[in-house]
Amino acid sequence: MHILYLLIGVLGGICITLQSGVNAQLSAVWAKNSILAAAVSFGVGFLVLAASVAALRIPLPSLKGTHTKWWHWSGGLLGAYLVFAGAYLAPILGAGLLVGLILAGQICSAAILDHFGLVGFPKKPITTQKVIGILFLVVGVAIFRFF
């Protein structure tokens, strides 16, 4: 695998952790509210993405004849909570525990969604191996909680 891909990917992870801290500081220094800080962050992010869509001339498909369901459009609501939670929790939990908890939440929910084949994920029943992996995660999170 090209080293460039590795760097791009790792930088992505770094940005996520940085983002919660940055937004928490924006809240502490100006917004005084995590929802407002998240709104600014989302707003800037939207502008950057919208500019990219325009620059890359990505076409906007018509909604007619598509088979979108209501929950296809729920990404924004979920993302809004995620960014808000990051900004709110960063100073309370610290980066290590925040990353660990989000990771644990991601893995556990992924196992559940996979098991029942929800949200468009193919059905993949939970296995003992996955449960073992989750247990490792729980231990890791507990360590970050107490150390």
Added chain:
Amino acid sequence: MNILAVLMGLFAGGCSTIQGGATAQLTKSWAKHPLLSSALTFATGTLLLFLAIAVFGIPVPALNGATHWWHWTGGFLGAYFVFSLTYLSSKIGASMIVALVLAGQILAALVLDHFGLVGYPVRPISFMRVVGVVFLTAGVLQILRSK
């Protein structure tokens, strides 16, 4: 730190997974290009957050001189993450992307915590924290292996 903060963190992880699934379906059913569905996700998220600000009557403070340029970069960090995911999805496998992003998150978490940067409380790196990273990594690798 209380149990509510821990639950909020876990819930954020859950939202992240569901968001991934929902937005992937939006891409499939309407947007066709992942950047467009991400732009839309950011758009709806921004609108919902500003709606919350209006509904809850959250005051928007005047811009004082206390903020630095980097306070406003949260959105760029989030947008970069979206770009990196979009770009890498066509180059390397999902498992590798997960592993790289996780590595970046943990690396950043350890460094930011150690130096108490971006408002994270100072938590120096310690043997136990490294053990925590080992458990988190082992858990994720175990789960990636079981796919």
